[in-house]
Amino acid sequence: TEGDHNNLSNPLTLHQKAREVTPFDHVSFDWNPAGHPPFFFSVPHFDIHFYMITMAERMEIPPYSPASAPLFDNLPTADYVPTNYAAGPGGEPMMGKHWSPPPPTFLPFTKVMIWGSYDGRFIFTEPMVTLDYLLSGVNFSTPFAQPLKYAEAGNYPTVYNIYTDSKTNTRYISLSNFEWHNAN
DSSP states (O other): OBTTBOOEEEEEEOOHHHHHHSSOOEEEEEEETTOOSSGGGOSSEEEEEEESSOHHHHHTOOOOOTTTHHHHTOOOOGGGSOTTOEEOSSOBTTTBEEEESOGGGGOSOSEEEEEEEETTEEEEEEEEEEHHHHHHTOOEEEEOOOOSOOSSOEEEOOEEEEEEETTTTEEEEEEEOOEEEOOO
């Protein structure tokens, strides 16, 4: 259990080569059997957090409280915020503050790309997908909102994919179409 997220989490360390050419350090594959707040995410779904901080740094993110609020509420400046994204209230321990596109654009919730920040910088991107959508076998691929500036140089993904291998019936959730961005 992490704050409002009553989930089963499986962190996966990325290979050194992936860490060298992307901003990502590790991935947390989270199963939320009862969903989580806000109410439109209250269906069984998966959260796949691609973290741009180390596991140790992530474990130090405290629960949201009056004492920790200044760190959660220290938001990245506008140039670093993905287009049309807004910060949600509060924050989650070991995660940070969640940012989403305007809710009408992804309702009813089946899939959405979330970003996350903590202490003035974005620290993760998070594809979310419902169990029902994943089991439907419908393939999906779309670009997702990007910021104008990036705090760290690296290859950043621009497309979010969900697809099923028809031979094995294996479902994949991936990020692709990486583009190089300098730090600025």
